[in-house]
Amino acid sequence: MALGYKARRRWSLVILLVGLPLYIVAAVTIMNWLERPPIWVEFLVYVLLGIVWALPFKMIFRGVGRGDPEAELEE
Template structure:
């Protein structure tokens, strides 16, 4: 398991750099698919975007786990 400070830094990096890049790639892929096969119905686009919205968090779940909690390695007062 990664140390708390490393997980915190990685989570900030993932949110500030990784998530915007993922959004650009996801929208580009959906636009490419719509250009190739035609427009999706509104509910189809909604399903795809909601699915992609959850998909980015799955591999990063171990990094985000417990980051909002106080540092467990910090000295107790």
Template sequence: MTYKNRKRLALFILVVGMPAYVVFAVTVMSNIDRLPKWLELPTYIFLGIAWAIPFRWVFLGIGKDDPDAPQQDQD
């Protein structure tokens, strides 16, 4: 996958996918019986991290310069 496509996919994941996942996670958490307070916080932390694990490869290197771009001399 090219750098440009990965950048577009990362933006799509952050703008569309992440809010959809938040709605999903809150819906799931509200449909189960109330968890004990000591377990509720670690569950939300886990759910907050779990969405990014499958998409880790998309976000790696996005903030760096495009490696596919032609190199220019800066003399």
């Protein structure tokens, strides 16, 4: 089931405003539970986590910054 433009736009806002802050808090909490690793390991983990969170939502974010393609067809 494909999501329409408006649904993808709404879901992207929910993910960015609610999901991303929760993901950041979870990542920082997990890193704090571990003993402080060397700074380069900590940096590498945060970079990887910063990339990994967006992969499942790739299709939702695709094309959201552009105009509504359905509105262009109606004109």
